[in-house]
Amino acid sequence: MTQLAAAPTPSVRVRAPGKVNLSLRVGAPQDDGYHPLVTIFQAVALVEEVTARQVPEGAGVQLTVEGPQSERVPLDETNLAHRAAVLLAERVGVAADVALHLAKGVPVAGGMAGGSADAAATLVACDALWATGLSRDDLLGLAAELGSDVPFALLGHTAVGTGRGHLLTPAMTRGEFHWVFATRDDGLSTPEVYGRFDEQADGAHDPELSEDTALMQALRAGDPHALGAALHNDLQDAALSLRPDLERTLDVAREAGALGVLVSGSGPSVAALARSRQHALAIAATWTAEGAADAVWCTSGPAPGARLLA
Template sequence: MTVDPAGPADRVHVRAPGKLNVFFEVGAVQPDGYHDVASAYQAVSLVEDLWAENADDFSLTVSGSVDVAGVPVDDRNLALRAARLLAGEIGHRGGVRLHIDKHVPVAGGMGGGSADAAAALVACDALWGAELGSSGLHRLARRLGADVPFALMGGTAIGTGRGDQLNRALAKGRFDWVVVTSEDGLSTPEVYGHLDVMRGRSNIALAPRTPDVDPGVLQALRVGDAVALAAHVRNDLQTAALSLRPDLRDVLELGEGSGALVGIVSGSGPTLAFLAADPESALELQVALSVAGHRALHVHGPVAGARIVSE
């Protein structure tokens, strides 16, 4: 970034990661309509880039390697809401011009919008010299959405409550994933709602009383064992997502039949994540899925959370 020695930056570039839920247990719906969850998050190398410059008003433009046609550029966008929230917090009277270069699938279950919001918080904090610090930014992040605090933190973490009560998890080494994206997104509220309906009809197991992360997941992450992790990954939203998008089952079977240790729906979907034994296996899997006509990307984790990029 460019910095004025006498004051804050005049243009800030921030990079924030998408995420995978390597474990996701969903509790019963609460009176406020939300669900308690227990999640093991991992930030991965598929990232969002955001630039922020001072302006008289608040505005946003979007580009990217993914389809951004459905991305709002008004106050429905989390990044713009994050900027306004921070401005209100510190009493900033000006605006900001944001530009996002998106690479995380839109409505794909990998937290791209949350990454944008985290990036906007970090960028505007630096741009306006707010110096809120990690705790101040995390406090605002929790007001924007359950996944925004993790996009700030990055790495590997356990999330409880709405998913925003975070504790860093010990994680050794590198985990290689191949993600398969879909042109048609899935609505997160719709997937949660469908899960509740399926549980109400006793189509699937009832919600756990208190969601908790499988100890086997924590141990596998702690020692960096992809094979052990594959034995314990789980996503309670997967059954609902596959019910809404039955075509995804064929892709899961293809990936697991082409060398993946395991395949899983990422978050609320429809992005699929396949865990590979090592980088070479991931490359072979990426090729196999690409040859079959799917958009497959090789990513790895864990990576850092939202951070300023020097220019």
């Protein structure tokens, strides 16, 4: 008698991008403790891949991780992917039973929203696996509950973020931009960076998008030289005061001819804009030779948001 093979366990694989803040403008904290932001995100082709697989009823959320620095990723309910699966299950009334495998491609704790990309990918993957049928707007609403950067990981490409960074408006861009990132093995605490920003701020005002007119024009023109000149991060001085060694990383990139260089988000990653892919590789090699980074990553942007893979 021929024995039939067991049917494969249903699974879904989703890819979501990391990001760089081309501009990050921060206002004084409000009564709820949040800082009002105006930021311009660009998704980059350093990606997280999440595979969601069905498990027996009552198994709960099971997490596994692979990739660079995966030992630094929590595997409990503090993980954003775990929280995303539970939130979606609660909202649609299904059991939160799923095995999630995270393949890391975004530096961990580097201000590039790798955890947020995991959460966005998990929302898309579990929505498909459980056939919940939520709209992308529904998923964006759930993403905003999980964290300020999660909605952008769903949207991708380039966008203006306001509020806590979670209210998004797509930005018109032309062409491809080449990036290289210098990362450090030891991270920076985002709350600590914001706390130092508050200490240093002298009457911080509510940020306005009009302050980034030159940057938006550079994106529309596809002009990397103009974009490099317009990069901005209000948190950079705070990050540098906590990690003075990052100043050398910035200087080495400038000496290597970067069109623009800045601390990415709350750090400690440093992002440099290059003229071309070859120039990005040259900046990366210089960072390595000078010992100004623990790891370097070359990539490009903009990249698409969270999407199902065949």
